[in-house]
Amino acid sequence: MSSPPATGVPILRLGDVLVTGLLNELDDEAALRFTSELMERIATEGARGVLIDISRLEIIDSFVARTLMELTTTARLLGARVIVAGMRPPVAITLAELGLQLTGVETALNAEQGMAALGWHQSPAPPGEVRHDRRR
Amino acid sequence: MRTTEAAARERIAGALRTEADDIADRWVQLQLARAASGDGVGESALREEADALLGALLAGLEGDLPVDRVFTGHQALRQAVSDLSLRRARNGVTPTVTSLAVMALKEALMEAVQRQTRDGDELFAASVLTNRLLDTAGALSFETYVDGREEIIRRQSRQLLEVSTPVVRLWRQVLAVPLIGTLDTARTQVVMENLLEAIQEHEALVAIIDITGVPTVDTAVAQHLMQTVNAVRLMGSDCVISGIRPPIAQTIAQLGIDLSTILTRATLADALATAIRLTDAAPALTGPGTER
Amino acid sequence: MTGAGESGGTTVLGDAERRAANGEAAARPVTYAVRSEQDLLTVRHAVRAATRRAGFSIVDQTRVVTAASELARNAYVHGGGGALTIDYPTRRDAVGLRLTVTDDGPGIDDVPTALADGYTTGNGLGHGLGGARRLMDEFDIRTEVGGGTTVTATRWAVR
Numbered sequence: 352m353s354s355p356p357a358t359g360v361p362i363l364r365l366g367d368v369l370v371t372g373l374l375n376e377l378d379d380e381a382a383l384r385f386t387s388e389l390m391e392r393i394a395t396e397g398a399r400g401v402l403i404d405i406s407r408l409e410i411i412d413s414f415v416a417r418t419l420m421e422l423t424t425t426a427r428l429l430g431a432r433v434i435v436a437g438m439r440p441p442v443a444i445t446l447a448e449l450g451l452q453l454t455g456v457e458t459a460l461n462a463e464q465g466m467a468a469l470g471w472h473q474s475p476a477p478p479g480e481v482r483h484d485r486r487r
Numbered sequence: 488m489r490t491t492e493a494a495a496r497e498r499i500a501g502a503l504r505t506e507a508d509d510i511a512d513r514w515v516q517l518q519l520a521r522a523a524s525g526d527g528v529g530e531s532a533l534r535e536e537a538d539a540l541l542g543a544l545l546a547g548l549e550g551d552l553p554v555d556r557v558f559t560g561h562q563a564l565r566q567a568v569s570d571l572s573l574r575r576a577r578n579g580v581t582p583t584v585t586s587l588a589v590m591a592l593k594e595a596l597m598e599a600v601q602r603q604t605r606d607g608d609e610l611f612a613a614s615v616l617t618n619r620l621l622d623t624a625g626a627l628s629f630e631t632y633v634d635g636r637e638e639i640i641r642r643q644s645r646q647l648l649e650v651s652t653p654v655v656r657l658w659r660q661v662l663a664v665p666l667i668g669t670l671d672t673a674r675t676q677v678v679m680e681n682l683l684e685a686i687q688e689h690e691a692l693v694a695i696i697d698i699t700g701v702p703t704v705d706t707a708v709a710q711h712l713m714q715t716v717n718a719v720r721l722m723g724s725d726c727v728i729s730g731i732r733p734p735i736a737q738t739i740a741q742l743g744i745d746l747s748t749i750l751t752r753a754t755l756a757d758a759l760a761t762a763i764r765l766t767d768a769a770p771a772l773t774g775p776g777t778e779r
Numbered sequence: 780m781t782g783a784g785e786s787g788g789t790t791v792l793g794d795a796e797r798r799a800a801n802g803e804a805a806a807r808p809v810t811y812a813v814r815s816e817q818d819l820l821t822v823r824h825a826v827r828a829a830t831r832r833a834g835f836s837i838v839d840q841t842r843v844v845t846a847a848s849e850l851a852r853n854a855y856v857h858g859g860g861g862a863l864t865i866d867y868p869t870r871r872d873a874v875g876l877r878l879t880v881t882d883d884g885p886g887i888d889d890v891p892t893a894l895a896d897g898y899t900t901g902n903g904l905g906h907g908l909g910g911a912r913r914l915m916d917e918f919d920i921r922t923e924v925g926g927g928t929t930v931t932a933t934r935w936a937v938r
Contacts, residue, residue, distance in 0.1 A: 376820065378816040378817065378819065378820055379816050379819070409827075409841065409844070410841055410844050410845045410848060412845050412848040412849055412852070412907065413849060413907040413910060414848075414852060436723065437723075438721055438722055438723065439687075440680065440683035440684050440838075441838040441841035441842075442721075442841060443683055443718045443721040443722045444676070444679045444680065444683060444718050444838055444842075445841045445845045445914065446717075446721055447679070447715070447717040447718035447721060448842070448910075448913050449845065449849075449913065450909070450910055450913065452717050452720075453721060458720065458721055458722065458723035460686070460687070460690055460692075460722060460724060461690070461723075464690070464723065465723075634871060634872075638872070641872065641937060676838070680838055
């Protein structure tokens, strides 16, 4: 379906949503490779939504912030909505003080709420049924 | 010169060895006489202080530190001066009275030396040395005194900061921070920290910042408000500012501060109604770039 | 890690005495090279460890590590590489952490603009200077066109 991951960051697919996460140990080059890999997956798999879990990220500097903003814009051009979920409070405070607002990037408190915003609801119904609803 | 200094040092040490009790008594008397208004330190405490300090001073003089560093370099002596100053700082004694207390030791010491020798040269050398010794002690005591007062002030302002920025839960997934007083950088940092942690803990979707109790909003306060709102949005929650009284709204308009990207309401009640509507709508549809 | 750059041993006697009196070990300045992307990660780890050692709160840790990341990246991207030194100044009422970032790059000809830019957008790399300044308590830039840049930034944690 796709070429082997170039960065070691797993990108999972749930219906038409791609789920992935960022780690601290990503250097600049790996971050850029990750972005292109994610865009490739959006295009080839026709994803409508992308959830990026950043709850493991201990810092976001202007480079990572810009990566997230560019990634969001590019994904939107490819027809997918990006939600960045789980930013830690110290990271949010630092970003706000840096003056970076992540313009255009949608955020959610955690992965669960991010998925809900992308149309996935926690439901007592068996998973198959939810899946059925989502299928186009 | 060297020999005179060494002799004078030995002379003072000798006085301390043989007349420590008398010197301590006299010092305590001098302090009590001068701080007639009563400075919060009782006679027995003064006596204890004197004994500790004189003992350490003798040890310091018998050691090999140069005169100017006896008080600052000798661990026990430094501690004795610190204790003395901090005790007075905590009891609200003025810094002048505190350094006078240290200076009174000069007199007590010199009187003891006078009892031991009548030789003019020797007395002069001892007096010069006593002055040098106790001037550094006075400076040290002043420094510790200021440290002590500053520590009290810091502790109090930290406590004040903590109690003045409570985060309350108003509704399911709705939090509020009633701000009272002005919003400076330090305060903003505490508000952001408390608020964002509470948001994470309660998975709050809306945070209301109520500024009814904020006397004025200038450009700096507005900037701090914006910063807090941005941090809340980055977390994935929404922010509503309430309690903007008419004069404050006017000031904001006159200053040309742009709060148009922020949801504002006149009262806390209005803000709560808005917040509940927001939480009832689709969950987690927030974010810095979301238009609604 | 590497001993690039000079690390001024500027410990005042009074400070040393105070530290000894408080039973603290005098922490020596350490310098790290900033010559590759891998170095940027190394620097971040080192600064994080240093902030912990200085007893900073988690938010202050994040501020300082983020500022270090911005400054180191600046030195790497615009200065063609350089070095970052960490040391621990002390004040009567606070412990501090000081970052000194040097590079031998072209220098900055308009410091106010370099500091003002990138306030709202992450438009281009190397605009983290102003942001880094906001995250630290003290900030100083020495630069000369053609003569490299040295940024010194300190954050204090009140005891």
